[in-house]
Amino acid sequence: MSEDFHKRVEDSIRNPKNMGEMTDADAIGTVGSPGCGDMVRMWLKYKVENGQKIIDKASFQSFGCETAIAAASLATELIRGKTPEEAANMSGSELAADLGPLPPTKIHCTQLVEDALRSALAPGKEASKPTSSEIKADSPSSLIDSLNSDSPKESGVKLVFLDNESPS
Ligand code: FES
Numbered sequence: 353m354s355e356d357f358h359k360r361v362e363d364s365i366r367n368p369k370n371m372g373e374m375t376d377a378d379a380i381g382t383v384g385s386p387g388c389g390d391m392v393r394m395w396l397k398y399k400v401e402n403g404q405k406i407i408d409k410a411s412f413q414s415f416g417c418e419t420a421i422a423a424a425s426l427a428t429e430l431i432r433g434k435t436p437e438e439a440a441n442m443s444g445s446e447l448a449a450d451l452g453p454l455p456p457t458k459i460h461c462t463q464l465v466e467d468a469l470r471s472a473l474a475p476g477k478e479a480s481k482p483t484s485s486e487i488k489a490d491s492p493s494s495l496i497d498s499l500n501s502d503s504p505k506e507s508g509v510k511l512v513f514l515d516n517e518s519p520s
Contacts (some may be wrong), residue, residue: 357458359449364422369429370411371421381471385464390416392424392468398436399418407431407439412468419461423448427465440473442466 374395384391386519392414409430414421427447431439444462454462
């Protein structure tokens, strides 16, 4: 991992923006990566401005690596003021562009953020053609609730906690 990339991730997670549950959200999307077991949930709140529906605010929770947290933080800032269509057209690398070029092993981290956003933007569409990485696009409302309520068999994600280690 390049030092520049590592520093940008560290800078971003030192003060992550918009992290936490949004109780009055209009849409929620949750995805998990079967490859690494990490999860991201994104909440969106819309408003109408000049007759156009735009994203008023976004927040996230991530049970994942530092890159996923940094990317989600950047993405929730970047999509504010965009229409759902504009946000849906953004790729994971665009959403996390401020992190710079991603090492190959970290590309899926920004893809996870992109998938969470797409799930929140079009939960009905996601439900009609689910991906293997999608877990649920609706309740329970907090990510930790999902972890507590989803059995590995139902979610497709198996979480294994080791003694004296916290997930990162
Ligand atoms: Fe899996 Fe980053 S989201 S390692």
